[in-house]
Amino acid sequence: MVAVNELQEMYENMVTARQYEERLQEEYLEGKQPAFDISAGPIPGELHLAAGHEAAGAGVCQHLRDDDTVTAPHRPHHVAIAKGVDLKRMTAEIFGRESGLSGGKGGHMHLFDPNVKFACSGIIAEGCPPAVGAGLAAKQRNTDSVAVAFLGEGAIDQGAFLESLNLASVQDLPVVFVVEDNDWAISMPKERVTDVENGAQRADGFGLHGARVDADDAVAVYDAARDAVGRARDGNGPSLLEVQVHRRMGHFMGDPEAYRPDEDKDAAQQRDSIERLEADLRANGVDDETIDDLRSRAHDRVEEAIEWAKDQPEPDPDDAYEDVFVNPPSGVTDSEPSTADTGGDD
Amino acid sequence: MAQQEDNASDQQADRSLTMSRAMVEAIAHEMRANDEVFYMGEDVADYGGIFDSTQGLLEEFGRDRIMDVPISETAYLGAAVGAAQEGMRPIAELMFVDFFGVAMDQIYNQMAKNTYMSGGSVNVPMVLTAAVGGTYNDAAQHSQTLYGTFAHLPGMKVVVPSTAYDAKGLMHNAIRDDDPVVYMFHKRLMGIGWLPAPDGPKTGVPEDDYTIPFGSADVKREGADVTIVTLGLHVHRALEAAADLADDIDVEVVDLRTLVPLDTETILDSVAKTGHLVVVDEDYRSYGVTGEIIASVAEAALDDLEAVERVALPDVPIPYARPMEDEVIPGTDDITEAVRTARGDE
């Protein structure tokens, strides 16, 4: 059984993520209409939104503490929000501002918040090995923290993931691999890239626990994650949890999705884990007023974060030369070489 | 018949193409001529390549020859190596060159070395295509060119086109070449709607096939005072700088077009004329293209050199935020300044 307050927390996280991304989308499109120029506007570069994935982030992270490690892939916002990443500084990072999590060096695919042990990588499946390393550290140090690697179903054909499963399994590490299966890897439908429909079966081949659950029911994700995270925390080894989610949008902003059948797009819109969880809340006796409160709290938090981020200064161009090392050895470029120093002799 | 073809090509002189369309035209031509040519990569079929590298090819050639593959770069790039060793002519695409790390063994220990290790009894006639470059705020994992990395490791021919005309001729040559060729196309030059190209890469392109031999640099602008040696996107930035400087300094712009083999002769001829060498590269500064070009000239013609400048990416990962990315990626102003410095007028 799930306590109602936990359901409320999940609901708030999911609504926050949805509203956040709706606002990011507006900001992102500024300066990109009618001509979509990816380098224009207040948020340039790629932007991968996670509408339809929220229950995976919320249901899993509900069981995590600040000292548990999470690695996320290129589609990280909903997981970051559920893990408790500082929303203001995350937003400033996405806007490329000086007070962003990384001072504007990382951007939306590379969010790092060591306070809650959250990190991202834009290279498919490459967050898995570091999560195994975090699990290794926890085991060696005899703490009961766990590590969770999020990845897409397209990433489970990647060596880095399969090797990580094996290493985590053979060493009984406290790691949970969470596969967000949205049926698509950009334009490639799952059935064209793997013959195994249930990705959790990959677990069988490596001797770890596997489960698959449908995120339409956020409570089911919560339950499955409780089991997987609980095993890891109790020293019972790693798990692979595949969560069926839906991609409500294009792969990235600007994806015309010409490859995707209309029925599939429509189907993704029909199934909304947020609405379903709201119904669950009501069934558990939560009244309209409380739900409205949760929604408006999410709304205020999102607006506050975006307004704050947009007020932050841009980084100094010369900041680019800092942070290559924490302890810069001498002789390494820490500022642009002046052409005069190396210049001509006439 | 021949007459008609002549007429046809006269008319086609009026036609200009974007770089992506020119590449695709060459690939389609080779695929029609040779059943053993096929293309594999992520999102190359229905999507037509994230950077339009395979637009329209699926319709003509079908899924067996325009092949979407799982996100398993080691497996499919390695499969291209194996198929090439069987005598086929695979073209395999790495969506962003930044992902090379996932599959580097297949690239540099297998593809690049098998010919040599077999004493020349095995050859690997494949093309590895990869999108390169920054300037649109995609941050450190999606913006590199890595020209120097591939050119450094022996056994691969390395091609970097800067115009549609060159892209087509070089692609024909790459597919027909009996050795492995790494064909690196700059995203900013492809002529994609959402990533506008500068003026310059779109050129007239003959409809008939033609090859541009490897190791033939192209003097894109003649000049008497300073030689700029560069490649890719920076050919166009150098031409812009040359135009800006035209009243004071007569700049020659040499487009390398291939890094391996390197056309030192054209560079030396130019430096013999101008005495002033500026090398411009979008790759990292240290241990890279700029150092290599300057060392080659110094070795062969030290006496010709009055001044040397290099303009490259400083030794930092590429930052996300606009002010910092603009700072590190060489701009037209940086080139202008380096040319002036080389001439001793600051």
Added chain:
Amino acid sequence: MSGTDDRVAVETSDRWPDDADETVGVVVNWFAAEGGHVAEGDAICEFQVEKVSVDVPAPATGTLEEIAVGEDEEFERGHRLAWIRPA
């Protein structure tokens, strides 16, 4: 060919993506220049609407006499992009 010397307009309405709500497009690329020869059916330009790129085939063989909407310029759906003098 009609045989008249009336100019033929290059139009986009029949190429407009079905699901686009947007009525403003942007010309992304011209593949032919003013005064150049074009062949019926060949893509002569490309426009973008709601991030979708669409090729526009030449409606006639002849000379591209006038380009009305240049690269990077916006236009309303239905607006003529160019005129061809049929040969």
